[in-house]
Amino acid sequence: MIVFDQVQKSYQVGDRAIPALHPTDMRIDAGEVFGIVGHSGAGKSTLVRLINLLERPTGGRILVDGEDITRYNPQELRAFRRKVGMIFQHFNLLSSKTVADNIAFPMKLAGVYGKTEIRDRVEELLARVGLTDHAHKFPSQLSGGQKQRVGIARALACRPSILLCDEATSALDPQTTQSVLKLLADINRELGLTVVLITHEMDVVRRVCDRVAVMDAGRVVELGPVSEVFLHPQHPTTRDFVFESENIDHRELQQDLQKTEGRILRLTFKGEATYQPLLGSVARTSGVDFSILSGRIDHIKDTPYGQLTLSLVGGDLAAAMREFEAADVHVEVLR
Numbered sequence: 001m002i003v004f005d006q007v008q009k010s011y012q013v014g015d016r017a018i019p020a021l022h023p024t025d026m027r028i029d030a031g032e033v034f035g036i037v038g039h040s041g042a043g044k045s046t047l048v049r050l051i052n053l054l055e056r057p058t059g060g061r062i063l064v065d066g067e068d069i070t071r072y073n074p075q076e077l078r079a080f081r082r083k084v085g086m087i088f089q090h091f092n093l094l095s096s097k098t099v100a101d102n103i104a105f106p107m108k109l110a111g112v113y114g115k116t117e118i119r120d121r122v123e124e125l126l127a128r129v130g131l132t133d134h135a136h137k138f139p140s141q142l143s144g145g146q147k148q149r150v151g152i153a154r155a156l157a158c159r160p161s162i163l164l165c166d167e168a169t170s171a172l173d174p175q176t177t178q179s180v181l182k183l184l185a186d187i188n189r190e191l192g193l194t195v196v197l198i199t200h201e202m203d204v205v206r207r208v209c210d211r212v213a214v215m216d217a218g219r220v221v222e223l224g225p226v227s228e229v230f231l232h233p234q235h236p237t238t239r240d241f242v243f244e245s246e247n248i249d250h251r252e253l254q255q256d257l258q259k260t261e262g263r264i265l266r267l268t269f270k271g272e273a274t275y276q277p278l279l280g281s282v283a284r285t286s287g288v289d290f291s292i293l294s295g296r297i298d299h300i301k302d303t304p305y306g307q308l309t310l311s312l313v314g315g316d317l318a319a320a321m322r323e324f325e326a327a328d329v330h331v332e333v334l335r
C-alpha cells in the first residue's frame with residue numbers, strides 16, 4: 001500500500017518556489033489499478049514521480065508498505081527502486097540495444113542477477129508481452145505498440161510490486177491503446193502488482209482502473225471508485241473529462257433540453273439492471289410517456305452500465321421514479 005501523508009512538492013525556479021502539489025493525503029491499495037487524470041500541468045507526473053522518489057517531496061511522508069521511503073539511505077533507495085517499474089509515453093528505449101538487451105538492461109544495472117537468470121527472465125518476458133520473434137530487432141524496427149510492450153517487459157524485469165505508467169498510451173492509436181491496456185490489465189490480475197496510471201483520457205480510466213484521482217492545479221479534487229466518479233462526477237473538472245470522453249457538448253445538450261417538454265431525468269443502470277426491459281413496464285404501470293434524448297451502453301472495467309436521458313410527461317411521475325429506484329436504477333432529476 002502507498003500512503004501520502006500531507007505530501008507536497010514545490011519546484012525552485014530562481015528565487016521562486018512553484019507549487020506543483022499542494023499538501024495531499026491519499027492511499028493507493030496494493031494490487032489495484034489506480035488512475036490519475038488531469039489536464040496538462042495539473043501535477044500528475046509530479047505526483048507519480050514522488051512514488052519512486054524521482055522527485056523528492058518538499059513536505060510530508062510517503063509510506064510504502066508501512067515504510068517511510070523519504071528516510072531511506074542510498075542503498076535502501078536503490079533496492080526500493082527495483083521494486084518500482086516505470087513506463088513512459090515515448091517508451092525511452094535505448095536505440096543502440098536490441099529488444100532483448102533493453103529488457104535485460106535494468107537487471108544488469110542492478111548487479112545482483114546471474115547471467116542465466118537474466119537470460120531466462122528475458123525469454124519469459126518476451127513471451128509474456130508477445131515479442132519472442134522480435135528479440136534481436138532494434139527499437140527503430142518496431143511499431144509504437146511493440147515499443148511500449150518492450151517498455152512494459154523492461155519495467156517488469158526486476159519483478160516490481162508497483163508499476164508506474166506515465167501517459168503510457170498517449171502516443172498510440174486507439175486500437176493499439178486497447179491492446180496495451182489489456183496487457184496492463186492482464187499483468188495486474190496475474191501478477192497482483194499495483195499499477196498507477198497517469199492519463200488525460202477518462203476512457204483509459206474507464207477501461208482499466210479500479211479507482212481514480214482527478215487532479216486540478218496541484219490538488220486532488222475528486223477521488224473514488226471509477227464507477228462512482230465516472231457515473232456521478234461532482235467536481236467541474238471531472239465533469240469536463242467525463243463529457244469529453246462521451247463526446248457530449250454540454251452547451252448543445254442544454255439547448256436541446258430547453259426545447260423539450262416535461263421532467264428530464266438521467267437514469268444510470270449498472271450491472272444486470274443494464275439489460276432489463278424496464279422502460280416499457282414503467283410506462284405501462286405509471287402511465288408516464290417518455291422520449292429518449294440521449295443514451296449509451298458501455299463497460300466500466302468488466303461491469304456493464306447504461307445511461308439514458310429521458311423527458312417524461314403525464315402519468316404518475318413519483319410512481320415511475322419509485323419503480324426505477326426499486327430496480328436499482330440511479331435517478332437524477334435534471335429539470
Ligand SMILES: Nc1ncnc2c1ncn2[C@@H]1O[C@H](COP(=O)(O)OP(=O)(O)OP(=O)(O)O)[C@@H](O)[C@H]1O
Nearest residue numbers: 011013018020038039040041042043044045046047
Ligand atoms: N522540473 C520542474 N521545474 C519547475 N517546474 C516544474 C518542473 N516540473 C514540473 N513543473 C511545474 O509543475 C507543475 C506540474 O507539472 P507536472 O508535470 O507534474 O504536471 P502534469 O499534470 O504531469 O502535466 P503534463 O500532462 O503536461 O505532463 C506545472 O506547473 C509544471 O510547469
